[in-house]
Amino acid sequence: VLELDLPGRSVRFRRADGAGEASEAFDHLLIATGAAPIRPPVPGIDGSGVYAVNTLQGGIDLSQRLDSDKPRRVAIIGGGYIGLEMTEAMLLRGLDVSLVDMLPQVMGTLDPDMAEPVAAALKQAGVELHLEEKLEGFDLSDGKLAAVITDKGRLPVDLAILGLGVRPNTALAKHAGIALGVRESIKVDDRMQTDVEGVWAAGDCVESRHLVSRRPFWVALGSVANKQGRVAGVNIGGGNTVFPGIVGTAVTKFMDTEIARTGLQERELEDLNIDYVTARINSRARSGYYPGASPIAVKLYAERGSGRLVGGQIVGGAGSAKRIDIIATALHAGLTIEDLLNLDLGYAPPYSPVWDPVLIAARQTLKLL
């Protein structure tokens, strides 16, 4: 057990069995306690067939169970990033997969219309979709998982994998009296210092600033955590640098469908009372005549009046996902839709139509401004 004694500038370690105690003084302290998968307190959640995967060991345990028990039917609880990745992994192992989500759509970080092609790809791959179904528990017989229970029925399965998101591990910081923010993540300034001088925090346990909404935001992603860790390290080491914030970029895939989003989505724009225009276009990730030109859908959001780009979503085949980086970079720079339209992006038939799909979407959005 760990405790922080901030006035005493020290960390106390106490053995859980009470057999020992030690303490370590610090000049600077970095809290990097990460995040942990959400495990809702429903009956059977701790049963042996119910897995959460956010550590290497968790993955190894699951893989060994799949090898030893040869389950046939698996339920994935949650249709977000982890849920989709685990769905793909289970399908590739030949299992029957049911996907349960309480929302009316998969991928809640996409608008409903952009999540539709993802749902279609899931169905196409043979996944049984259970949307608008709330997890109520797990039916265990002799400690062995027999079924997932939802508010709509009973799904007989051999294994269940949780993909219900994570929450920041901040009990330590909270007990020490460090200020918390969004979803109880640790508040830090742009140098990654908490409200206590010399106490720093970085990674999945901290709050970030959303550069588009200009509000505090919490995100748990390795790419963000690494950048924050670098900034904290530079500053603790006597340097001086800042982490400006995030724009909400995330990418994933399901089989051949690439999925990406950044900035604000419709729901967020409405919550923030931002007046917007939006356009969605369908194009190809390569020149149409070039072999293997996958379909790609791009949706953009711009603020009415200013024309400022405020968000984008991309779903499509090979070559789709990383195009979100164009939009993410433009969001960082505060570009308008007209700026975006004029970007000098790479063009060659194997990589893009002569108007990159992102630019086609910008043209359509501009017309609505």
Added chain:
Amino acid sequence: VLELDLPGRSVRFRRADGAGEASEAFDHLLIATGAAPIRPPVPGIDGSGVYAVNTLQGGIDLSQRLDSDKPRRVAIIGGGYIGLEMTEAMLLRGLDVSLVDMLPQVMGTLDPDMAEPVAAALKQAGVELHLEEKLEGFDLSDGKLAAVITDKGRLPVDLAILGLGVRPNTALAKHAGIALGVRESIKVDDRMQTDVEGVWAAGDCVESRHLVSRRPFWVALGSVANKQGRVAGVNIGGGNTVFPGIVGTAVTKFMDTEIARTGLQERELEDLNIDYVTARINSRARSGYYPGASPIAVKLYAERGSGRLVGGQIVGGAGSAKRIDIIATALHAGLTIEDLLNLDLGYAPPYSPVWDPVLIAARQTLKLL
């Protein structure tokens, strides 16, 4: 034959055989005369086995010749974009390919060190490289191509394809007294109007503004031409919009090697007397543990003092080329290397290491500032 009568606001058409003449009055005139392949005036250049490919018909003619004559040995003259694309196309048809370039490297729009892996890929594919060899002519016997003659020797071939670049078609504009700029391309303002009121120009025949060097620049690329055409069209139609300029982005591929560049390269920075730092890194286009993680090399340039990003080059396997769009977007927005380093780019193992290779390059470049 076409002639412009600008004071008379009309275009005159005259049949080359003198048999007829017509004229058409205009309120607005758009010049979109494009560019034409450079054909150096060397002996044999108009021989029947010497091809230039910049029109659909040119490609059809070449393809038919390949089918009918079944040539075995082909020389590609010029190691730039078209030269590389034609080299790949000829290799895929099973031909023996020799590539001739007067420069000591292929891909002159890359720095020599970034062109090296491209040369290695060409050699690996069996291409005979003839660098620092200047084309002196074509040896024709009975009108049939027998060999390419360079300043270093004689290459027996059945067919030759020119990839020596293009030049703007601006004789018409020049005769009409319209102001020309870089490489005799047509000078236009940011609304795409020439120095004559009501006379507009767009596409491969016009000069652009380079947003990094802030100097006039000439580039012949479909993506740029299309944007300019849109701007000219909007303005001719009574609207009001501008084409801000280009940053010099170009991408291509040779077999599995993806090639991209944007902004200023070493040679240009030195010509412009811009004091710079540069770093080159080697990474992977996906997380290293993810299957199919291709190597990728990223090189960045930043202005010393300001830290402003001024250029970038990328060479690597699948997933490399379109990453140039991150750098191109950052150049448009005038971002610094530190801004670049903090971009919230898409991260998931199938698409990127946790530090995107572009960000790794930014970190290394920042250390040198």
